[in-house]
Amino acid sequence: MSAATATPLAIPGQPLGSTSKYQPGPGTHIHQSTLYSSLLGVVHIVQPAKAPGPVKRLNKIAPASAPAELPTISVSRSGVSEKREVLPEVGNTVLCRVVRITPRQAVVAILICGDTVLDAEWQGIIRVQDVRATEKDRVKIYESFRPGDIVRAEVISLGDQANYYLSTARNELGVIMATSEAGNTMFPVSWKEYQDPETGAVEPRKVAKPY
Amino acid sequence: MADRRRINGPPGATAPPIYEDDSNQESSGFKATRTRQPNTIRRMYLKTGVTPSASGSAYLEVEMPGKSGASGLKLSCTVHGPRSLPRSSPFSPHIILSSHVKFAPFATKQRRGYLRDPTERDLGTHLEAALRGAIIADRWPKSGVDIIISVIEGDQDRGTAKNQADDSWEDMNVLSGCITVASAALADAGIDCVDTVAGGVAALVRDGSDNGKTKIVIDPIPSEHDKIEAACCVAYLPSRDEITNLWFKGDLPSKEAGLYQELVEQGILASKQANRVLVECLGETVG
Numbered sequence: 001m002s003a004a005t006a007t008p009l010a011i012p013g014q015p016l017g018s019t020s021k022y023q024p025g026p027g028t029h030i031h032q033s034t035l036y037s038s039l040l041g042v043v044h045i046v047q048p049a050k051a052p053g054p055v056k057r058l059n060k061i062a063p064a065s066a067p068a069e070l071p072t073i074s075v076s077r078s079g080v081s082e083k084r085e086v087l088p089e090v091g092n093t094v095l096c097r098v099v100r101i102t103p104r105q106a107v108v109a110i111l112i113c114g115d116t117v118l119d120a121e122w123q124g125i126i127r128v129q130d131v132r133a134t135e136k137d138r139v140k141i142y143e144s145f146r147p148g149d150i151v152r153a154e155v156i157s158l159g160d161q162a163n164y165y166l167s168t169a170r171n172e173l174g175v176i177m178a179t180s181e182a183g184n185t186m187f188p189v190s191w192k193e194y195q196d197p198e199t200g201a202v203e204p205r206k207v208a209k210p211y
Numbered sequence: 212m213a214d215r216r217r218i219n220g221p222p223g224a225t226a227p228p229i230y231e232d233d234s235n236q237e238s239s240g241f242k243a244t245r246t247r248q249p250n251t252i253r254r255m256y257l258k259t260g261v262t263p264s265a266s267g268s269a270y271l272e273v274e275m276p277g278k279s280g281a282s283g284l285k286l287s288c289t290v291h292g293p294r295s296l297p298r299s300s301p302f303s304p305h306i307i308l309s310s311h312v313k314f315a316p317f318a319t320k321q322r323r324g325y326l327r328d329p330t331e332r333d334l335g336t337h338l339e340a341a342l343r344g345a346i347i348a349d350r351w352p353k354s355g356v357d358i359i360i361s362v363i364e365g366d367q368d369r370g371t372a373k374n375q376a377d378d379s380w381e382d383m384n385v386l387s388g389c390i391t392v393a394s395a396a397l398a399d400a401g402i403d404c405v406d407t408v409a410g411g412v413a414a415l416v417r418d419g420s421d422n423g424k425t426k427i428v429i430d431p432i433p434s435e436h437d438k439i440e441a442a443c444c445v446a447y448l449p450s451r452d453e454i455t456n457l458w459f460k461g462d463l464p465s466k467e468a469g470l471y472q473e474l475v476e477q478g479i480l481a482s483k484q485a486n487r488v489l490v491e492c493l494g495e496t497v498g
Contacts, residue, residue, distance in 0.1 A: 012398055012491045013406030013450040029347055029405065031451070038347055038403040040493050075399050085291065085350060119266075120294040120354075158352055161302040162295075196291075 001124055009076045010037035017073065019197035025074025042073040048072070062122035088124075088155045088164050093173075096124055096166070098149045104128050106145045108153070110164065121162050126153060143192075144168075144206035150177035152208050155202045220322055222342075238395040239258075244420070245428065245435045246276065252411070252430035252484045253283070257392070257492040259399040265289035267400025269492075272401075273366065273390040275432070279314040284384060290400040292356035296401040300355075305348035306402070307472070309337045310358040312389055313351075318365040330379075334386050337458055341390045341410070341446035344455030356402060358387050378432040379460075383412045383444040386458065390446045391485050398493055406448040407489050409453055409479025413474050414442035415463065427474060429481035445478035447485050454479070 010016065016028060024030055047203075048069055082145070085126040088094055088110055096108035098125040110122040131139045139177035145151065148198070152173050153166035168174045178186050180203060188207045189195045195202050245255070255273045261430035262268035267290040293306060300307070312334040314323040342358065366384045387410030392452055394408045414431035417423060417438045425440060441461025447454050454475075463470050 009494060011407060011490055012404035013448065015450070027403070029403070031405070036405070036450070038405065040349075040398040040399055040496065087354060120292070122295050158302075161300060161353070162298050177401075 008043045009041070010043050012036075012038055016043065016075075021070065021186065022073040023070045025072040027077075028073060035073060039075045039077060044074050044076055046072045048073070051112070052146045072118045086113050086118065088113045088118075088122060090155050090157060090160030091153045094124070094153055094155060095176075096151050096153060098147050098151060100125075100147055101141050101145055103141060106141055106151075107163075108151060108166065110166075117169045124153070124155075124166045125159065125163040126151070126166045126168060130156065130165070130169055135170040141211050145175065145205040146178065146203070146205070148179055151174045152176050168206055169187065170207075171209040174206040176208045178203070179203055212289050214325060216426070217325060219324075220316060223323065224320060225322060225407060236431075239320055245314060245432070247430075249426060250429040250480060252481050253432075255376065255391075255485070255488055256489050257395055258318050259492060259496050262289050265291055265400075266293075266369070266453060267396045267398070267402070268400060269392045269395035270284070271395075273386050273388060275366075278317070283364060284366040284388050286360055286388050286392045287363060288358065288359050288360045288389070290356060290393075290396045290397040290402070293354035293355070293402065296353060296355045302353065304352050306346065306351040307355040308339050308343055308348075308358065309355065310335050310342065310360070310393070311360065312338060312360045312385075314362045318362045320486045330382060334382065334389060337386055337444075337456055338389050338393060341456035342393055342397065343406040344446075345394065345404045345406055345448060346397070350403040356400075358396070360393060360394050362389075363441075366436075378440060380414070380431070380439050383414075383442050383458065384430070384432075386410060386444050387446075387481070387485070388411045390456070391489055395489055395492060399496065406453075407448050407486060407493070408446050409482045409486035409489050410444060410446050411478045411483070411485055412442060413439040413442050413477035413481055415461070415470065415474060429477050429478050429484075441474065443474050443478050445475060445482050445483035447479050447486075449483055 012039045016037055019030060019033045022035055024035055029038045036089050092113055094110050095112040096110045097105045098111050106126045108124045110124050112186050128139050128141055129136050131144045148178050154173060156162055156167045157165040159165040178194045180186050180201060182196060182199050184198050186194035186196050191207050192204055193202050194205045253273050257271050259269045269288045271286045273284040276342045312331050316323050362385060368383050390410030397404055413427055413429045415425050415427055416436040417425050417440055419437045441463050444458040445454055446456035
């Protein structure tokens with residue numbers, strides 16, 4: 001059944017090979033030093049990236065990266081269904097909409113995680129100390145975000161029961177889309193200001209650096 | 212049950228239309244007998260992805276051999292999630308399973324109410340235990356998944372009036388079907404599982420035709436046997452060789468100690484046969 005098709009199919013619990021042959025990727029798990037699939041999906045084997053160019057002379061002590069030589073095996077749902085639920089994880093960059101602001105934090109709804117549009121709605125919090133990296137004590141939430149803004153942020157913690165904790169403390173993180181009080185879409189004019197093209201009014205924001 | 216908001220059917224047993232062929236057989240002392248081998252389960256049909264609005268879904272049908280028009284087992288399972296937990300619940304580093312089994316009002320001979328009754332609660336708990344052993348729960352922190360099974364037909368022979376008192380033997384068949392169909396729906400939803408779990412039932416039966424001797428059959432239909440002494444429902448992971456849930460009911464003669472083990476082993480055999488259907492069904496979903 002699966003052997004005949006061009007793309008090998010895996011079902012949960014199907015053995016994929018020994019841990020001495022492959023590294024575990026997403027959609028797999030290890031049981032008694034054998035890799036098993038944990039999802040229904042298509043098996044992908046990714047060869048490790050070769051070191052570019054001639055190997056440099058060692059100038060620092062690095063741990064021997066023997067396991068990195070193994071190809072990574074993963075099971076992805078791409079061939080089965082496009083409806084793959086993703087959870088925000090620590091370190092992911094997410095896009096979110098500001099729902100409400102308080103002096104201590106901005107409450108946001110996470111819309112996109114990485115490249116995937118989330119099905120379920122997850123709530124996040126940007127605390128006042130996580131808005132920017134410098135002059136943290138001068139940050140005011142209402143000078144950084146307004147309800148309705150679209151913000152690019154990074155997940156720094158799974159947080160408490162309801163909220164993910166997000167941070168915008170990097171140049172490329174912050175507000176990427178904002179509307180003025182008059183209701184027009186604004187454009188960024190500096191690292192901390194957005195301007196309304198029609199009224200000319202300038203509003204303060206934590207502006208994300210354009211790529 | 213004081214449920215005034217809905218139009219309820221009659222509370223007691225209703226008389227379904229009985230066609231002439233069946234009633235003739237009934238009156239002439241016709242009794243369904245098991246024609247399958249003792250170690251074979253009934254044929255079943257399983258399909259995933261039947262409910263588009265759910266994250267994962269599956270439909271299971273088990274035939275009722277012999278009579279035409281008699282009801283077998285029909286289950287529909289939907290999986291919703293992983294989705295965020297309600298605000299009131301505490302932080303959870305792993306996924307929170309909640310499973311609900313609901314009989315349709317017309318699923319069994321005795322009409323079921325809209326409220327959850329103890330049987331449904333019991334089946335839900337068993338199902339949750341069976342699935343918890345198969346799911347890799349810490350892949351999905353802070354999220355919950357709802358598994359909802361509707362029993363459309365409850366595996367009861369409507370033609371026979373006897374065995375009405377101990378219809379609880381059918382619950383074992385329903386549970387084993389629930390486990391299999393939920394496992395397919397979970398795989399369809401893309402929730403990480405250690406293995407495909409499937410359910411199987413084995414029973415110790417006593418038939419008049421065998422001079423009152425007991426024997427073990429798998430996937431029993433209560434109306435085909437004179438008396439069921441004991442039965443067990445097993446949820447089994449085939450590639451791990453592990454049992455995640457075991458439900459044992461009935462009386463075993465105490466002098467035969469090996470019988471208990473034998474019954475569980477036959478339950479595993481039934482589960483393996485169900486798992487073959489499950490694997491084949493999952494294989495068909497791609498491509």
